[in-house]
Amino acid sequence: MGYKVAVVGATGNVGREMLAILAERNFPASEVVALASRKSAGTECSFGDKTLKVKALDHYDFSDVDICLMSAGGSVSKEWSPKIGAQGAVVIDNSSAWRMDPDVPLIVPEVNADAVAGFTKKNIIANPNCSTAQLVVALKPLHDKAKIKRVVVATYQSVSGAGKDAMDELFSQTKSVFTLDEVESKKFPKRIAFNLIPQIDVFMEDGFTKEEWKMVVETKKILDPKIKLVATCVRVPVFVGHSEAVNIEFENPITADEAREVLRAAPGCLVIDKHEPGGYVTPYECVGEDATYISRIREDGTVENGLEMWVVSDNLRKGAALNAVQIAECLINRKLISAKKQAA
Numbered sequence: 117m118g119y120k121v122a123v124v125g126a127t128g129n130v131g132r133e134m135l136a137i138l139a140e141r142n143f144p145a146s147e148v149v150a151l152a153s154r155k156s157a158g159t160e161c162s163f164g165d166k167t168l169k170v171k172a173l174d175h176y177d178f179s180d181v182d183i184c185l186m187s188a189g190g191s192v193s194k195e196w197s198p199k200i201g202a203q204g205a206v207v208i209d210n211s212s213a214w215r216m217d218p219d220v221p222l223i224v225p226e227v228n229a230d231a232v233a234g235f236t237k238k239n240i241i242a243n244p245n246c247s248t249a250q251l252v253v254a255l256k257p258l259h260d261k262a263k264i265k266r267v268v269v270a271t272y273q274s275v276s277g278a279g280k281d282a283m284d285e286l287f288s289q290t291k292s293v294f295t296l297d298e299v300e301s302k303k304f305p306k307r308i309a310f311n312l313i314p315q316i317d318v319f320m321e322d323g324f325t326k327e328e329w330k331m332v333v334e335t336k337k338i339l340d341p342k343i344k345l346v347a348t349c350v351r352v353p354v355f356v357g358h359s360e361a362v363n364i365e366f367e368n369p370i371t372a373d374e375a376r377e378v379l380r381a382a383p384g385c386l387v388i389d390k391h392e393p394g395g396y397v398t399p400y401e402c403v404g405e406d407a408t409y410i411s412r413i414r415e416d417g418t419v420e421n422g423l424e425m426w427v428v429s430d431n432l433r434k435g436a437a438l439n440a441v442q443i444a445e446c447l448i449n450r451k452l453i454s455a456k457k458q459a460a
């Protein structure tokens with residue numbers, strides 16, 4: 117028995133990663149279809165060692181599709197996820213369109229897998245923002261151990277979070293700097309090569325950006341609404357891999373050693389934390405990996421029950437595509453969906 121899986125947005129950074137991860141993990145698919153806009157229809161994309169012909173979303177019949185992994189942006193999801201869900205396919209959406217909808221579960225399997233059962237209301241499950249996903253994977257074991265009161269996080273987010281064109285811009289700007297050509301910025305408000313931009317997404321009334329707001333509201337929905345969180349999200353000239361400097365205040369005491377111990381045992385976490393040059397993870401090393409890496413764990417003596425840590429993960433994988441595939445696996449493992457077309 118296999119599941120028919122559709123990947124919508126198959127030609128984007130995350131869509132391509134979804135296809136790669138479905139193949140890598142031998143997902144029990146009877147068929148995988150790659151869908152994208154009419155402009156991309158007819159192009160080819162990889163699915164493991166196979167090549168798929170990209171089909172146009174706008175006339176596709178989802179009536180025999182079991183699972184739809186969607187990474188095509190919020191407006192496409194707003195229009196298409198209800199239609200696809202109404203045809204009986206479970207939509208796992210990577211955009212922000214449905215994350216705060218009370219009838220749509222927002223899921224990171226290592227953190228709140230039980231909530232996935234709520235998908236039946238709209239047949240839609242939301243994937244969190246990439247910077248939220250890696251954060252809650254690291255916070256969850258610590259919250260269970262010593263109850264988190266407040267989190268202050270600064271993120272250092274790679275350009276792949278802004279799409280393929282943004283990666284191309286970093287590449288061309290970096291070259292231009294060396295050839296003294298004019299450095300122009302289209303995908304970012306200012307030049308990104310050898311620079312840092314303290315703005316991801318649009319500014320809100322209160323001076324925070326939407327990316328920073330997402331980290332607050334999504335962490336509350338996934339982990340615990342009582343946790344106070346404030347974020348500063350920064351774009352950095354790195355192609356793939358988001359990094360986060362995290363400061364945590366707990367209700368109860370917890371030492372750095374105790375934190376290291378619970379993190380080492382926690383699902384999805386990999387602690388690399390030696391007090392020596394190179395004894396920590398950098399974005400360069402996380403690319404292509406599934407883990408949420410935690411380094412630089414240390415007590416913060418400036419507050420009661422304080423802790424500092426460094427969290428790094430591949431934003432295209434755990435931050436998006438891997439988490440979506442893991443949600444699909446969770447549905448199957450918990451027997452919450454069955455394949456429409458049983459094996460003959």
Ligand code: 2RA
Pocket residue numbers: 245246247273274276277278316327
């Ligand atoms: C970014 N988290 O990094 C946002 C969306 N992927 O641009």
